[in-house]
Amino acid sequence: SRHVVRAGRFETERTYIMIKPDGVQRGHVGEIISRFEKKGMVLKALKTYQCPKAVAEEHYKDLSSKPFFGDLVNYICSGPVVAMIWEGPGVVKSARLLIGATNPLESAPGTIRGDLAVEVGRNVIHGSDSVESAEREIELWFGDKAGVVDWTPTITPWVRE
Ligand code: GDP
Numbered sequence: 001s002r003h004v005v006r007a008g009r010f011e012t013e014r015t016y017i018m019i020k021p022d023g024v025q026r027g028h029v030g031e032i033i034s035r036f037e038k039k040g041m042v043l044k045a046l047k048t049y050q051c052p053k054a055v056a057e058e059h060y061k062d063l064s065s066k067p068f069f070g071d072l073v074n075y076i077c078s079g080p081v082v083a084m085i086w087e088g089p090g091v092v093k094s095a096r097l098l099i100g101a102t103n104p105l106e107s108a109p110g111t112i113r114g115d116l117a118v119e120v121g122r123n124v125i126h127g128s129d130s131v132e133s134a135e136r137e138i139e140l141w142f143g144d145k146a147g148v149v150d151w152t153p154t155i156t157p158w159v160r161e
């Protein structure tokens with residue numbers, strides 16, 4: 001598939017991960033990044049960003065008919081987010097497992113939302129729900145390619161077979 005990029009000899013995919021304003025304000029940036037690093041995923045881009053309303057609306061356009069859409073857009077634009085691209089084998093699904101269920105009260109302990117959040121409207125982090133969504137979201141948030149680096153960590157053969 002054209003979504004599969006080759007990092008050296010290792011087949012990988014990319015996902016869009018965003019620490020939402022509550023996660024940033026509460027000081028969970030390091031904690032959240034650490035979980036992805038420890039898992040063995042590779043950071044390919046990272047920026048702080050004050051999201052304009054139009055970008056939040058585009059990001060969540062599939063939810064535009066929901067009653068909470070206005071609150072959601074205001075929440076995402078309420079302070080800086082940390083926008084990231086993470087790469088690794090099956091990273092889209094793996095990241096969703098690390099993140100946990102949308103409603104933090106139903107997220108398993110050990111997941112990011114399960115450990116750090118209690119409200120669906122303050123659930124700390126976003127992760128793309130499919131490879132296609134990831135591609136769309138990476139284009140939306142990193143379309144200018146600024147800060148996006150294609151690299152392979154030297155330890156990769158100790159993480160990947
Ligand atoms: P996600 O992929 O797990 O983030 O969940 P969705 O794509 O279904 O929803 C996107 C985001 O909208 C969620 O992460 C929540 O921040 C928010 N959201 C979803 N459902 C609700 C809801 O019922 N009420 C409120 N206030 N926010 C919601």
Ligand code: MG
Pocket residue numbers: 127129
């Ligand atoms: Mg979603």
